[in-house]
Amino acid sequence: MHLSFSYDRKKVLQALRYHFISRPEIRILIILVNVFAIVAAVLFYMKKVRPEYFLLGSCLWLFMMASFWYLLPLTVYKRSQTFLDSFTIVFREEFVRLESTRGYVDWNWSSFSTYIESPNFIHLYFNTRSFFLVPKDNMSQEFTHELRALLRSKIGTK
Template identity: 70%
Template sequence: MQLSFSYDRKKVIQGLRYHFITRPEIRILVILVNVFAIVAAVLFYMKKIRPEPFLLGSCLWLLMMMTFWYILPVTIYKRSATFKDRFSIFLNETNVRLENGRGYVNWEWKQFAHYFESPNFFHLYFSARSFFLLPKENMTAEFSHELRGLLGRKIEKKVKYK
């Protein structure tokens, strides 16, 4: 299977958001901040606490959302030259080969820890923080179906962090 692609800025930023939201530590942080904000709001409404804890919870929530939704994805996009190149990827039963104008890299399937699919990308993970985004933009429905089958056979879909 072969695919040529380049990255669209808006879709990459959205894909990076999916990456951050799927991280277990970020999910736990979101839950804790939301619980703190709700408890503080209820206690403030019952006049058990002063407004500062409620404001702190609200500010933490806003800061966290701005960080994970805007600041981190845009920063990573700007720092990475990868998202500005044009690539060709070749997938077969033994390995994955990624090429661009400057060279190529071969990955064996066992190098991938897991994968997941978002609306615009297949996220192929080497580790918890190292991954490759494969855009769906130029894929036909048949290609996507074959790719899902290949990924299902070669990579675990479950998210496992070591």
């Protein structure tokens, strides 16, 4: 099975957002900041704390959401030359080959730790922080089902 693709900036940014928000440590941080903001709002409403604490909670929440939603994905996108190239990826029983105009790389299935699907991509994870995005734009339904079955048998999901 092989697939030729290039990346769409908007979809890549959305996939990077998905990656960051799905990280357990970021989820915990979001929950803690939300709890702090809610508690500060309730205490401010009850006139138990001064408005600075409520403002601090609101600013923390806004900064955190802006960083995870805009700053981190844009930074990763701008730093990586990968998203500017066109690729052909070949899925075989023995390995995965990624080809571009610069050359090719072969990855054994054991190189991947997990994979997940987002609305527009399949994220092939090497470890918890390193992954490769395979767009689903040019995939037919049949190709997608075959690829899912291959990935389940070779890697496994998160």
